[in-house]
Amino acid sequence: MFRAGLFALLLFFVSPLWSAEVIVSFDSQEQSELYHDLLKEYRCLKCQNQNLADSNASLAGDLRREIRDQILAGNGKKEIDQYLIARYGDFVLYRPPFSAKTAILWIAPFVLLLVALFSVLVMIKRQRKRAQIIEEVENDQDELFNMRLEKAKKLLND
């Protein structure tokens, strides 16, 4: 029992070893931050819905190593972006750059929002108009009723 408990407890300490990321050291805090930020920006080509930080694929390991080497060599985000795009295309970026090809991706949500706002406005306007017409009709009917009532009263008085 005690042994089993101890074993379970030890498993908690082992778990970090199973994560995809190998511990790497950098010369400065900025380099380390850049590295960890960048790993979240790039897609693993092998397992397409994971970023490089999360992926266990061997390709992701190679790319992590390449990115680390480039950071240690003093390259910034721009150079590393270019390196990866030259090899794998824009698809490697989770945030594709704005270009003629990707314009619809970037613009479509805003266009859809505008369309939705416009149709809501049209609907509100229509409803107001309808309410107004109903009110007018009711007023007309009231008037008609009053006129008849007065006519009837006159007749009764006569």
Place this chain on the structure above:
Amino acid sequence: MKIALKLLPLAIFVILAWFLGKGLTLDPSELPSPLIDKPAPEFSVARLGREPGDPSDGEFVSADMLGQVWVLNVWASWCGPCIQEHPYLVSLAEQRPVPVVGLNYKDDPLDAQRWLARLGDPFAHLLDDREGDVGLDWGVYGVPETFIIDRAGRVRYKHVGPVDEAGLVEKLIPIIDQLQKEQS
């Protein structure tokens, strides 16, 4: 106007259905290569079975292939689909006088040689990319991958995944024939 408005939902449905249907026929693992029509990444690499620096046969230098159409096939003995593909590479090497260069990707050289002894060796040059460095430069993300390079040293076609009968007959061979007719 009224009818147009009433038909709008149907129109939206048809457009959506078209896009979704189109999505079903595409293979998401097949990415367009940014290398197409660009100069092929240059490399020099040890031949399989010879240690780096071994003078017996020299390194393979990709620039030496300039002036001819060639095929680069990235494979490994640990790769299942490579076994499916292999007979078609053998067939390609028999049918066309085109050098097929085999890049053995992240593999154990002994395993690779045993694999070729068993299944046949269609490769004009057999290269050892144990660390996957050449593969990285060529944007390899799934083995097997097959590239066709023209006389001027540009990548003209990339096939991701195993080449099958249709891929060989409808794509690789016609493209190779066409490129061989071109003057660089």
